[in-house]
Amino acid sequence: xxxxxxxxxxxxxxxxxxxxxxxxxxxxxxxxxxxxxxxxxxxxxxxxxxxxxxxxxxxxxxxxxxxxxxxxxxxxxxxxxxxxxxxxxxxxxxxxxxxxxxxxxxxxxxxxxxxxxxxxxxxxxxxxxxxxxxxxxxxxxxxxxxxxxxxxxxxxxxxxxxxxxxxxxxxxxxxxxxxxxxxxxxxxxxxxxxxxxxxxxxxxxxxxxxxxxxxxxxxxxxxxxxxxxxxxxxxxxxxxxxxxxxxxxxxxxxxxxxxxxxxxxxxxxxxxxxxxxxxxxxxxxxxxxxxxxxxxxxxxxxxxxxxxxxxxxxxxxxxxxxxxxxxxxxxxxxxxxxxxxxxxxxxxxxxxxxxxxxxxxxxxxxxxxxxxxxxxxxxxxxxxxxxxxxxxxxxxxxxxxxxxxxxxxxxxxxxxxxxxxxxxxxxxxxxxxxxxx
Ligand SMILES: [Zn+2]
Numbered sequence: 001x002x003x004x005x006x007x008x009x010x011x012x013x014x015x016x017x018x019x020x021x022x023x024x025x026x027x028x029x030x031x032x033x034x035x036x037x038x039x040x041x042x043x044x045x046x047x048x049x050x051x052x053x054x055x056x057x058x059x060x061x062x063x064x065x066x067x068x069x070x071x072x073x074x075x076x077x078x079x080x081x082x083x084x085x086x087x088x089x090x091x092x093x094x095x096x097x098x099x100x101x102x103x104x105x106x107x108x109x110x111x112x113x114x115x116x117x118x119x120x121x122x123x124x125x126x127x128x129x130x131x132x133x134x135x136x137x138x139x140x141x142x143x144x145x146x147x148x149x150x151x152x153x154x155x156x157x158x159x160x161x162x163x164x165x166x167x168x169x170x171x172x173x174x175x176x177x178x179x180x181x182x183x184x185x186x187x188x189x190x191x192x193x194x195x196x197x198x199x200x201x202x203x204x205x206x207x208x209x210x211x212x213x214x215x216x217x218x219x220x221x222x223x224x225x226x227x228x229x230x231x232x233x234x235x236x237x238x239x240x241x242x243x244x245x246x247x248x249x250x251x252x253x254x255x256x257x258x259x260x261x262x263x264x265x266x267x268x269x270x271x272x273x274x275x276x277x278x279x280x281x282x283x284x285x286x287x288x289x290x291x292x293x294x295x296x297x298x299x300x301x302x303x304x305x306x307x308x309x310x311x312x313x314x315x316x317x318x319x320x321x322x323x324x325x326x327x328x329x330x331x332x333x334x335x336x337x338x339x340x341x342x343x344x345x346x347x348x349x350x351x352x353x354x355x356x357x358x359x360x361x362x363x364x365x366x367x368x369x370x371x372x373x374x375x376x377x378x379x380x381x382x383x384x385x386x387x388x389x390x391x392x393x394x395x396x397x398x399x400x401x402x403x404x405x406x407x408x409x410x411x412x413x414x415x416x417x418x419x420x421x422x423x424x425x426x427x428x429x430x431x432x433x434x435x436x437x
Contacts, residue, residue, distance in 0.1 A: 003436025004249040006095070007242040008196045009235050010058070010111060012051055013203030015257030016042040016406040018213075027225055030236020031252070031408075039412035042404060044423040045256040047358050047372045048306050049402040051203065052085070052113040052128070054255030054424055059094035059111065059196075061428030065362035067092050069113060070369060073302055073383075077367075078316060080289040086130060087114050091363050095194060095428070096121055098437050104193035107186055109179060110154065111198040124186055129155035129200060150181040156201050161208035168208060169223040172201040173230045180234040184241070191245045194435060197238065199231060206258040210398025214260055243410070249434040251414055253427055257404025261380035261394040265340075265348045267301035267373065268383050269390040274336055276329075277301075285384050295319060299333055304400070305349070305373030305381040307333060314366060330354065330370055337373050342391060350376040374402065 019040070023032050046057045046064060048071050056069045064070050068091040076083035090113060096106045100122035108114060108125045115127025117139035124143055131137030131154055134147050156175045161168040176199055183197050205227055212220035235252065242248055268288055271277035276299040280291025288300065294317035297310045309320045309329060320326055334352040342348050351374040359368040375381045380399040385392045407415040407427050414430065416422040 003193075004247050004434050005191065005245060006194045006431055006435045007239075007248050007250045008058075008194075008431060009239060009250070009252045010055065010196060010198040011202055011231065011235065011252060011254045012112070012198060012200050013206045013256060013258055013400070014254035014406060015206070015401065016040075016254070016404040017257065019254075019406060022225075022228060027228060028232040030232045031239075034236055034239050034410055035252075035408050037412075038408065038410035039415050039417070040406060040408040041415045041417070041421070042419040043253070043407050043416070043427060044420055045400070045402040045405045046424050047353055047374070047402060048304055048369065049256050049374075049400045050304065051255055051400075054405075055111050055198070056090055056094075056113040057424045058253065058255070058428040058431070059096065059113065060090065060092045061095075061425060061432045062092050063359065063362065063425050065359035065365045065368045067362075068364035068367065070364075070367065071302055071304070071306060074367065075289075075302070075308070075315075080292055080294065080316060082287065082289070084130065087116055087118070087127065095432055095435060095437065096125065096196070098432070099194050099435060102437075105190065106194045106196075107183075107192040108194075108196040109183060109186075109198060110200060111196055112200075123192055126152075126154075126182075128198070146185060147182060150185060151178040152182045153178055156204050158204050158208065161204070165209055165212070165220055166223055169205065169220075169227055172205060172227055176201050176227075176230055176234055180238065183238060187241060195242060199235070201227060202231060202254075206398040207396040208398075210258050210396075211260055212397070239410075249411065249414055250409060251427075251431065252406075252408045253424075254406050255424060257401040257406075258398040259375075259401040260378060261396050261399040262378040263342065263391050264380045264382050264385040264394045264396075265342075265375065265391055266382055266385040266389060267305055267307065267337075269385070269388060270337070270340060271299055271301060271307075271333075273390060274333075276333060281388075283384060283388065285382070285386060288384050298329060299370075301383045302369070303381070303383040305371075305375065306369035306383070307337075307371040307373065309370045311370075326370075334371055337371075342379070346378070347376040348379050348391070349373045349381070375399065 106123040117125035125139040156172040278296040283290040
Protein backbone atom coordinates (compact mmCIF):
# COMPACT_ATOMS: atom_id res chain seq x y z
CA UNK A 1 0.00 0.00 0.00
CA UNK A 2 1.27 3.51 -0.79
CA UNK A 3 2.38 5.27 2.35
CA UNK A 4 2.14 8.90 3.25
CA UNK A 5 3.59 11.06 5.95
CA UNK A 6 0.90 11.23 8.61
CA UNK A 7 0.29 14.25 10.83
CA UNK A 8 -2.32 14.09 13.58
CA UNK A 9 -3.29 17.10 15.67
CA UNK A 10 -5.05 15.48 18.60
CA UNK A 11 -7.20 18.09 20.36
CA UNK A 12 -8.43 16.35 23.49
CA UNK A 13 -12.06 17.04 24.33
CA UNK A 14 -12.78 19.38 21.39
CA UNK A 15 -16.56 19.04 21.18
CA UNK A 16 -17.95 18.76 17.65
CA UNK A 17 -20.94 21.01 18.33
CA UNK A 18 -18.85 23.67 20.08
CA UNK A 19 -16.25 23.56 17.32
CA UNK A 20 -18.96 24.07 14.70
CA UNK A 21 -20.45 26.99 16.64
CA UNK A 22 -17.13 28.72 17.35
CA UNK A 23 -15.98 28.26 13.77
CA UNK A 24 -19.22 29.71 12.39
CA UNK A 25 -18.89 32.65 14.80
CA UNK A 26 -15.37 33.48 13.56
CA UNK A 27 -13.60 32.48 16.79
CA UNK A 28 -11.34 29.90 15.10
CA UNK A 29 -10.04 31.77 12.04
CA UNK A 30 -6.91 29.66 11.42
CA UNK A 31 -8.64 26.31 11.54
CA UNK A 32 -11.55 27.72 9.55
CA UNK A 33 -9.15 28.76 6.78
CA UNK A 34 -7.35 25.42 6.94
CA UNK A 35 -10.56 23.42 6.63
CA UNK A 36 -12.25 25.50 3.93
CA UNK A 37 -12.62 23.01 1.10
CA UNK A 38 -11.97 20.20 3.57
CA UNK A 39 -14.34 18.26 5.78
CA UNK A 40 -15.30 18.10 9.45
CA UNK A 41 -17.13 14.99 10.64
CA UNK A 42 -18.67 14.13 13.96
CA UNK A 43 -17.20 10.88 15.25
CA UNK A 44 -18.43 8.48 17.87
CA UNK A 45 -15.95 7.97 20.67
CA UNK A 46 -15.39 4.56 22.26
CA UNK A 47 -16.80 3.11 25.49
CA UNK A 48 -15.62 3.61 28.16
CA UNK A 49 -15.14 7.22 27.03
CA UNK A 50 -11.87 8.01 28.79
CA UNK A 51 -8.97 9.77 27.07
CA UNK A 52 -6.32 7.02 27.38
CA UNK A 53 -8.84 4.45 26.11
CA UNK A 54 -9.79 6.78 23.26
CA UNK A 55 -6.28 7.56 22.06
CA UNK A 56 -5.10 3.96 22.44
CA UNK A 57 -7.99 3.08 20.12
CA UNK A 58 -6.82 5.70 17.61
CA UNK A 59 -3.13 4.77 17.79
CA UNK A 60 -3.78 1.03 17.44
CA UNK A 61 -6.90 1.09 15.24
CA UNK A 62 -8.26 -1.54 17.64
CA UNK A 63 -11.09 -1.55 20.20
CA UNK A 64 -10.41 -1.66 23.96
CA UNK A 65 -10.81 -5.45 24.33
CA UNK A 66 -7.90 -5.86 21.93
CA UNK A 67 -5.61 -3.04 23.09
CA UNK A 68 -6.36 -3.57 26.77
CA UNK A 69 -7.05 -0.06 28.20
CA UNK A 70 -10.46 0.46 29.81
CA UNK A 71 -9.89 3.60 31.90
CA UNK A 72 -7.38 5.53 34.00
CA UNK A 73 -7.77 2.92 36.72
CA UNK A 74 -8.03 -0.84 36.52
CA UNK A 75 -8.42 -3.52 39.14
CA UNK A 76 -4.97 -5.11 39.55
CA UNK A 77 -4.90 -8.69 38.24
CA UNK A 78 -5.61 -11.16 41.03
CA UNK A 79 -6.12 -8.52 43.73
CA UNK A 80 -8.73 -6.13 45.18
CA UNK A 81 -6.49 -3.16 44.53
CA UNK A 82 -6.45 -0.32 42.01
CA UNK A 83 -3.80 -0.24 39.30
CA UNK A 84 -2.94 2.61 36.94
CA UNK A 85 -2.53 1.23 33.43
CA UNK A 86 0.20 2.73 31.22
CA UNK A 87 1.62 2.27 27.73
CA UNK A 88 3.07 -1.03 28.95
CA UNK A 89 -0.46 -2.42 29.31
CA UNK A 90 -1.34 -1.80 25.66
CA UNK A 91 -1.34 -5.25 24.13
CA UNK A 92 -1.05 -4.45 20.45
CA UNK A 93 1.56 -2.31 18.66
CA UNK A 94 0.62 1.31 18.05
CA UNK A 95 1.13 3.29 14.86
CA UNK A 96 4.31 4.64 16.47
CA UNK A 97 5.67 1.17 17.22
CA UNK A 98 4.76 -0.21 13.82
CA UNK A 99 6.42 2.65 11.96
CA UNK A 100 9.48 2.37 14.21
CA UNK A 101 9.77 -1.36 13.48
CA UNK A 102 9.65 -0.54 9.77
CA UNK A 103 12.60 1.84 10.26
CA UNK A 104 10.48 4.95 9.77
CA UNK A 105 10.77 8.04 11.93
CA UNK A 106 8.16 9.14 14.44
CA UNK A 107 7.55 12.13 16.70
CA UNK A 108 4.72 12.19 19.26
CA UNK A 109 4.01 14.58 22.10
CA UNK A 110 1.70 14.11 25.07
CA UNK A 111 -0.69 11.45 23.78
CA UNK A 112 -2.57 9.79 26.68
CA UNK A 113 -1.53 6.16 26.85
CA UNK A 114 2.03 6.77 25.60
CA UNK A 115 3.75 7.01 29.00
CA UNK A 116 6.27 5.50 29.49
CA UNK A 117 7.48 5.71 25.88
CA UNK A 118 9.64 2.77 24.87
CA UNK A 119 13.28 3.54 24.02
CA UNK A 120 12.75 1.40 20.89
CA UNK A 121 10.59 4.12 19.32
CA UNK A 122 12.39 5.56 16.31
CA UNK A 123 12.21 9.27 17.09
CA UNK A 124 11.37 11.70 19.88
CA UNK A 125 8.33 10.69 21.92
CA UNK A 126 7.16 12.54 25.03
CA UNK A 127 4.55 10.59 27.00
CA UNK A 128 1.45 11.85 28.74
CA UNK A 129 0.63 13.65 31.99
CA UNK A 130 0.92 10.44 34.01
CA UNK A 131 4.71 10.81 33.83
CA UNK A 132 5.96 11.95 37.25
CA UNK A 133 8.59 14.23 35.70
CA UNK A 134 10.08 15.23 32.35
CA UNK A 135 13.01 12.80 32.63
CA UNK A 136 10.63 9.87 32.88
CA UNK A 137 8.30 11.20 30.18
CA UNK A 138 10.73 10.89 27.27
CA UNK A 139 11.82 8.10 24.93
CA UNK A 140 15.34 9.52 24.95
CA UNK A 141 16.90 11.30 27.98
CA UNK A 142 18.72 13.59 25.53
CA UNK A 143 15.40 15.37 24.95
CA UNK A 144 15.08 16.77 28.46
CA UNK A 145 17.27 19.88 27.99
CA UNK A 146 15.24 20.84 24.90
CA UNK A 147 11.97 20.35 26.81
CA UNK A 148 13.27 22.65 29.56
CA UNK A 149 14.51 25.24 27.10
CA UNK A 150 11.06 25.33 25.47
CA UNK A 151 9.33 25.71 28.82
CA UNK A 152 7.47 22.49 28.04
CA UNK A 153 5.21 21.06 30.74
CA UNK A 154 3.19 17.86 30.72
CA UNK A 155 -0.04 19.45 31.94
CA UNK A 156 -1.71 22.62 33.14
CA UNK A 157 -2.20 23.09 36.87
CA UNK A 158 -5.76 21.84 37.21
CA UNK A 159 -5.71 22.16 41.01
CA UNK A 160 -5.98 25.94 40.73
CA UNK A 161 -8.95 25.83 38.35
CA UNK A 162 -11.66 25.90 41.04
CA UNK A 163 -9.94 28.51 43.19
CA UNK A 164 -8.65 30.79 40.47
CA UNK A 165 -10.06 29.99 37.02
CA UNK A 166 -8.32 32.97 35.41
CA UNK A 167 -4.92 31.83 36.62
CA UNK A 168 -5.74 28.33 35.39
CA UNK A 169 -6.60 29.66 31.91
CA UNK A 170 -3.36 31.66 31.77
CA UNK A 171 -1.46 28.56 32.85
CA UNK A 172 -3.23 26.44 30.19
CA UNK A 173 -2.25 28.97 27.52
CA UNK A 174 1.37 28.86 28.72
CA UNK A 175 1.34 25.05 28.54
CA UNK A 176 0.12 24.97 24.96
CA UNK A 177 2.61 27.69 23.96
CA UNK A 178 5.46 25.65 25.47
CA UNK A 179 4.32 22.56 23.63
CA UNK A 180 4.15 24.50 20.37
CA UNK A 181 7.74 25.74 20.84
CA UNK A 182 8.88 22.18 21.42
CA UNK A 183 7.13 20.78 18.34
CA UNK A 184 8.59 23.50 16.10
CA UNK A 185 12.10 22.85 17.48
CA UNK A 186 11.70 19.12 16.81
CA UNK A 187 10.45 19.84 13.29
CA UNK A 188 13.55 22.01 12.72
CA UNK A 189 15.57 18.81 13.07
CA UNK A 190 13.73 16.66 10.51
CA UNK A 191 10.23 16.14 9.08
CA UNK A 192 9.56 12.58 10.48
CA UNK A 193 7.24 10.06 8.82
CA UNK A 194 4.53 10.55 11.47
CA UNK A 195 3.95 13.53 13.76
CA UNK A 196 1.34 13.33 16.50
CA UNK A 197 0.77 16.35 18.71
CA UNK A 198 -1.73 15.98 21.51
CA UNK A 199 -3.16 19.07 23.20
CA UNK A 200 -4.63 18.43 26.64
CA UNK A 201 -5.72 21.89 27.72
CA UNK A 202 -9.16 22.02 26.08
CA UNK A 203 -10.10 18.86 27.98
CA UNK A 204 -8.84 20.39 31.23
CA UNK A 205 -10.79 23.59 30.54
CA UNK A 206 -13.88 21.55 29.63
CA UNK A 207 -13.84 19.74 32.97
CA UNK A 208 -13.18 22.91 34.94
CA UNK A 209 -15.28 25.48 33.10
CA UNK A 210 -17.83 23.93 30.75
CA UNK A 211 -20.73 25.52 32.61
CA UNK A 212 -19.18 29.01 32.37
CA UNK A 213 -18.78 28.56 28.64
CA UNK A 214 -22.30 27.19 28.16
CA UNK A 215 -23.83 29.98 30.28
CA UNK A 216 -21.64 32.57 28.52
CA UNK A 217 -20.50 33.74 31.96
CA UNK A 218 -19.28 37.32 31.33
CA UNK A 219 -16.46 36.95 33.86
CA UNK A 220 -15.02 33.72 32.46
CA UNK A 221 -16.28 32.97 28.95
CA UNK A 222 -13.95 35.50 27.24
CA UNK A 223 -10.92 33.87 28.89
CA UNK A 224 -12.07 30.41 27.85
CA UNK A 225 -12.58 31.62 24.28
CA UNK A 226 -9.07 33.10 24.41
CA UNK A 227 -7.76 29.63 25.18
CA UNK A 228 -9.63 28.23 22.18
CA UNK A 229 -8.19 31.12 20.17
CA UNK A 230 -4.68 30.23 21.30
CA UNK A 231 -5.18 26.59 20.34
CA UNK A 232 -6.61 27.73 16.99
CA UNK A 233 -3.54 29.84 16.24
CA UNK A 234 -1.06 27.21 17.36
CA UNK A 235 -2.84 24.34 15.57
CA UNK A 236 -3.20 26.49 12.44
CA UNK A 237 0.51 27.41 12.39
CA UNK A 238 1.53 23.84 13.01
CA UNK A 239 -0.83 22.50 10.33
CA UNK A 240 0.63 24.96 7.82
CA UNK A 241 4.14 23.87 8.64
CA UNK A 242 3.30 20.16 8.53
CA UNK A 243 1.54 20.58 5.17
CA UNK A 244 4.60 22.31 3.68
CA UNK A 245 6.09 18.83 3.28
CA UNK A 246 4.52 17.42 0.09
CA UNK A 247 2.43 14.27 0.51
CA UNK A 248 1.51 14.92 4.14
CA UNK A 249 -1.87 13.55 5.23
CA UNK A 250 -3.07 15.91 7.94
CA UNK A 251 -5.93 15.05 10.28
CA UNK A 252 -7.26 16.97 13.27
CA UNK A 253 -9.20 14.88 15.72
CA UNK A 254 -10.75 14.96 19.16
CA UNK A 255 -11.49 11.94 21.31
CA UNK A 256 -14.79 13.08 22.82
CA UNK A 257 -16.96 16.13 23.33
CA UNK A 258 -18.27 17.68 26.53
CA UNK A 259 -21.58 18.00 28.34
CA UNK A 260 -22.64 19.78 31.49
CA UNK A 261 -22.20 18.03 34.83
CA UNK A 262 -24.69 19.31 37.39
CA UNK A 263 -24.37 16.37 39.78
CA UNK A 264 -22.05 13.45 40.24
CA UNK A 265 -23.56 9.99 40.53
CA UNK A 266 -21.70 7.28 42.42
CA UNK A 267 -22.32 3.94 40.75
CA UNK A 268 -20.79 2.05 43.67
CA UNK A 269 -23.09 3.85 46.10
CA UNK A 270 -26.00 2.73 43.90
CA UNK A 271 -24.70 -0.87 43.86
CA UNK A 272 -24.44 -0.72 47.67
CA UNK A 273 -28.01 0.61 47.97
CA UNK A 274 -29.33 -2.14 45.73
CA UNK A 275 -27.43 -4.83 47.63
CA UNK A 276 -25.02 -5.85 44.86
CA UNK A 277 -21.91 -4.44 46.53
CA UNK A 278 -21.16 -5.18 50.17
CA UNK A 279 -18.36 -3.18 51.73
CA UNK A 280 -17.61 -1.33 54.91
CA UNK A 281 -18.35 2.40 54.84
CA UNK A 282 -15.33 4.56 54.14
CA UNK A 283 -14.37 3.42 50.65
CA UNK A 284 -13.05 6.33 48.59
CA UNK A 285 -12.28 7.37 45.04
CA UNK A 286 -8.71 6.26 45.69
CA UNK A 287 -9.72 2.94 47.18
CA UNK A 288 -13.17 1.76 46.10
CA UNK A 289 -12.27 -1.75 47.29
CA UNK A 290 -11.70 -0.79 50.93
CA UNK A 291 -13.64 -3.16 53.14
CA UNK A 292 -15.18 -4.97 50.14
CA UNK A 293 -16.57 -8.40 51.04
CA UNK A 294 -15.77 -10.68 48.09
CA UNK A 295 -17.92 -13.51 49.43
CA UNK A 296 -21.06 -11.30 49.40
CA UNK A 297 -20.40 -8.84 46.57
CA UNK A 298 -21.89 -9.49 43.17
CA UNK A 299 -20.84 -6.32 41.32
CA UNK A 300 -18.64 -3.25 41.66
CA UNK A 301 -17.90 -0.22 39.50
CA UNK A 302 -14.97 1.85 38.31
CA UNK A 303 -15.12 5.38 36.89
CA UNK A 304 -16.79 6.45 34.69
CA UNK A 305 -19.64 3.90 34.41
CA UNK A 306 -17.85 0.57 34.23
CA UNK A 307 -19.68 -2.21 36.06
CA UNK A 308 -17.88 -5.49 36.70
CA UNK A 309 -19.42 -8.65 38.07
CA UNK A 310 -17.48 -10.37 40.84
CA UNK A 311 -16.90 -13.39 38.62
CA UNK A 312 -15.81 -16.77 39.79
CA UNK A 313 -12.35 -17.42 38.33
CA UNK A 314 -11.65 -13.74 37.58
CA UNK A 315 -11.97 -11.67 40.75
CA UNK A 316 -10.22 -13.03 43.86
CA UNK A 317 -12.90 -15.05 45.68
CA UNK A 318 -15.40 -14.20 42.90
CA UNK A 319 -18.88 -15.63 43.41
CA UNK A 320 -20.86 -15.01 40.20
CA UNK A 321 -20.94 -18.05 37.94
CA UNK A 322 -20.79 -17.70 34.15
CA UNK A 323 -23.98 -18.67 32.33
CA UNK A 324 -27.64 -17.97 33.20
CA UNK A 325 -26.90 -16.59 36.70
CA UNK A 326 -24.56 -14.03 35.23
CA UNK A 327 -27.01 -13.11 32.43
CA UNK A 328 -29.88 -12.62 34.89
CA UNK A 329 -27.76 -10.44 37.11
CA UNK A 330 -26.55 -8.26 34.21
CA UNK A 331 -30.14 -7.78 33.07
CA UNK A 332 -31.25 -6.76 36.58
CA UNK A 333 -28.38 -4.32 37.10
CA UNK A 334 -28.82 -2.76 33.64
CA UNK A 335 -32.58 -2.35 34.19
CA UNK A 336 -31.99 -0.94 37.66
CA UNK A 337 -29.45 1.62 36.42
CA UNK A 338 -31.85 2.75 33.69
CA UNK A 339 -34.61 3.15 36.31
CA UNK A 340 -32.35 5.21 38.64
CA UNK A 341 -33.91 8.65 39.08
CA UNK A 342 -32.54 11.95 40.33
CA UNK A 343 -34.38 14.33 42.66
CA UNK A 344 -36.24 15.93 39.72
CA UNK A 345 -37.49 12.52 38.56
CA UNK A 346 -35.18 12.50 35.55
CA UNK A 347 -32.99 9.54 34.58
CA UNK A 348 -29.42 9.43 35.89
CA UNK A 349 -28.29 6.91 33.25
CA UNK A 350 -29.28 7.26 29.60
CA UNK A 351 -27.92 3.97 28.27
CA UNK A 352 -26.33 0.79 29.52
CA UNK A 353 -24.18 -1.14 27.06
CA UNK A 354 -23.53 -4.84 27.50
CA UNK A 355 -19.86 -5.76 27.54
CA UNK A 356 -20.69 -8.58 25.12
CA UNK A 357 -21.98 -5.99 22.62
CA UNK A 358 -19.08 -3.55 23.04
CA UNK A 359 -16.24 -6.02 23.38
CA UNK A 360 -16.53 -8.99 21.07
CA UNK A 361 -13.08 -10.51 21.06
CA UNK A 362 -9.50 -9.71 21.98
CA UNK A 363 -6.68 -10.67 24.29
CA UNK A 364 -7.98 -8.29 26.98
CA UNK A 365 -11.58 -9.49 26.83
CA UNK A 366 -11.38 -10.99 30.32
CA UNK A 367 -10.54 -7.55 31.78
CA UNK A 368 -13.41 -5.78 30.02
CA UNK A 369 -16.30 -4.35 32.04
CA UNK A 370 -19.50 -6.38 31.99
CA UNK A 371 -21.61 -3.25 31.55
CA UNK A 372 -20.80 0.33 30.59
CA UNK A 373 -23.34 2.96 31.68
CA UNK A 374 -23.60 6.33 29.95
CA UNK A 375 -24.74 9.31 32.01
CA UNK A 376 -27.99 11.12 31.30
CA UNK A 377 -28.12 14.88 30.76
CA UNK A 378 -26.61 16.72 33.70
CA UNK A 379 -24.90 13.77 35.39
CA UNK A 380 -21.28 12.72 35.71
CA UNK A 381 -20.95 9.00 36.48
CA UNK A 382 -18.21 7.93 38.86
CA UNK A 383 -17.28 4.66 40.48
CA UNK A 384 -17.25 6.63 43.73
CA UNK A 385 -18.00 10.36 43.87
CA UNK A 386 -15.74 12.61 45.95
CA UNK A 387 -17.85 12.20 49.07
CA UNK A 388 -19.03 8.63 48.41
CA UNK A 389 -22.64 9.81 48.01
CA UNK A 390 -25.20 8.35 45.66
CA UNK A 391 -25.79 11.76 44.13
CA UNK A 392 -23.70 14.74 45.09
CA UNK A 393 -22.29 18.01 43.89
CA UNK A 394 -20.28 17.56 40.70
CA UNK A 395 -16.51 17.35 41.07
CA UNK A 396 -16.32 18.90 37.59
CA UNK A 397 -18.29 21.39 35.53
CA UNK A 398 -18.17 19.32 32.34
CA UNK A 399 -17.93 15.60 31.63
CA UNK A 400 -17.00 13.64 28.53
CA UNK A 401 -19.69 13.20 25.89
CA UNK A 402 -19.08 10.12 23.74
CA UNK A 403 -21.34 11.14 20.86
CA UNK A 404 -19.45 14.31 19.90
CA UNK A 405 -15.83 13.57 18.98
CA UNK A 406 -14.62 14.92 15.65
CA UNK A 407 -12.26 14.37 12.76
CA UNK A 408 -11.34 17.05 10.25
CA UNK A 409 -8.96 17.47 7.37
CA UNK A 410 -8.27 19.87 4.53
CA UNK A 411 -8.48 16.73 2.36
CA UNK A 412 -12.15 15.70 2.56
CA UNK A 413 -11.51 12.07 1.66
CA UNK A 414 -9.39 11.55 4.77
CA UNK A 415 -12.38 11.78 7.12
CA UNK A 416 -15.76 10.00 6.99
CA UNK A 417 -18.54 11.57 4.96
CA UNK A 418 -21.42 10.96 7.37
CA UNK A 419 -21.84 12.55 10.79
CA UNK A 420 -21.47 9.89 13.46
CA UNK A 421 -20.83 7.27 10.78
CA UNK A 422 -17.50 6.16 12.25
CA UNK A 423 -15.81 5.86 15.61
CA UNK A 424 -12.29 6.37 16.90
CA UNK A 425 -11.24 2.83 16.06
CA UNK A 426 -12.14 3.47 12.41
CA UNK A 427 -10.18 6.74 12.55
CA UNK A 428 -7.17 4.76 13.79
CA UNK A 429 -7.55 2.33 10.91
CA UNK A 430 -7.67 5.24 8.46
CA UNK A 431 -4.42 6.62 9.88
CA UNK A 432 -2.71 3.23 9.74
CA UNK A 433 -3.85 2.88 6.13
CA UNK A 434 -2.48 6.32 5.24
CA UNK A 435 0.85 5.36 6.81
CA UNK A 436 0.85 2.26 4.59
CA UNK A 437 0.48 -0.13 7.52
ZN1 LIG B 1 -11.17 14.56 30.29
